[in-house]
Amino acid sequence: MRWDSRQLEALAAVVAEGSFEAAARTLHVTPSAVGQRVRALENAAGSVLVRRTRPVAPTGPGRTLLRLARQVELLGAEASRELGPRDADDDPDGAPPRPVTVPIAVNADSLATWVMRALARVEGVCFDLHREDQDRTVDLLPAGVVMAAITSQREPVQGCTSTFLGVTRYRPAATREVVDRWFPDGPTLEALGRAPMLVFNRADDLQDAWLRERAAAAASTPGTVVPDPPRHHVPSTPEYVDGIRRGLGWGMWGPLPGPGARFGMLDGGPGDPGGQVVLLDDDAVVDVPIYLQQWKLRSTVLDRVAAALRHEARRALPQR
Known part of the structure; x- marks a missing residue:
């Protein structure tokens, strides 16, 4: 089945921003347009994708399509950066491509100590950091909220790889x-x-x-x-x-x-x-062992982020 990229974009924005109104501001469209796109996606999926709570929360089918939306967004942004502007009308000022956004779940102690040094090594990327307890960061991966998580859970969740970082x-x-x-x-x-x-x-x-x-x-x-x-x-x-x-x-x-x-x-x-x-x-x-879990996705951006985290973790954390 073919999925509409604008509808997937609307779903991702609604979940990320927490409301249809905030998603509309991010996408520079009206809340009505965002609602129409999400309803069209729900009709195509045959399921309710988001609970209209505050903040909006994805349902089970919604999490499945949210993961797809994140992947499409990441790979599309990577392709655009590699291709560059097609002509002067696309980029009249010669501005660089918009940075790719990578959402990551991280525990508070790692965030307060070594993670920011690692992320500072990665150019051309914006980060959407979600702070959670180290035992719970991994829960955001199957939900499609994040693409990578620093976690105490060794066993990889479905669709992810797990790499030891240190203790x-x-x-x-x-x-x-x-x-x-x-x-x-x-x-x-x-x-x-x-x-x-x-x-x-x-x-x-x-x-x-x-x-x-x-x-x-x-x-x-x-x-x-x-x-x-x-x-x-x-x-x-x-x-x-x-x-x-x-x-x-x-x-x-x-x-x-x-x-x-x-x-x-x-x-x-x-x-x-x-x-x-x-x-x-x-x-x-x-000693609490810490792992990096990330989506199994062929992405140069995600690979660069993971490499920076592994490098800094080896320097900063005891390795046993």
Whole structure:
């Protein structure tokens, strides 16, 4: 079946912008024209493609055609750039071709530390970054929202490849004052159940995973339970780190850079005299493997983006 490129373009714009009105502004047409194109595409597909919510959300069939729309958009833009303007009327000012847009899902810690350095290497590309928890970024790939995702999931989702990037390394840390107040006898399970803890958001499981490991290690002791401490939710990486420095509680400090890399936000690290941050446990290390998953699509632009991410990840992240 042949799909109308303008109708696919309208579907992609509606999902990306969240409403028919915003999509109309992006496409420089009326909202009525956008609605007509999406309805025509729904008639051709024989299914409802978007839920008219705020923001608009694709249905199952809508996600299928959204992936197609993204692919058509990317390959069409690449072809236009390779061909260049056909004549003076197409490009009277000699302006360069419009950059291709590549949507990527990325977790907050990677975004705050090494990803922007990688993307800065790629010229002629605009990026539409979607910040999600590292366990959830991969969900945006089959939905057609993004073409690539930095994720903790190794197994490739359908239609994608998966490449190991490195590990994000964390260590439980707090200020010296917090340690002296809450952990005079060390990070016992009892103390960990009382001391305030910082988490990034409600999807952040790093701290709780470490607590479960410690409880499992002490499971031979009768009555052992997993600590459930009071917690601060701080959904911004710089402010999360600042919260630890200011003594709100303890949390996983990181990601810690690999050999030869320095993350400006975390320079100094635990033990830094300026921040007075120390480790709760000298031996505790939590490594989260990180992968790049991307669509199986023959695209020079997508390949360039992936190569830049792999290069910077090898420099910035521990490789085990």
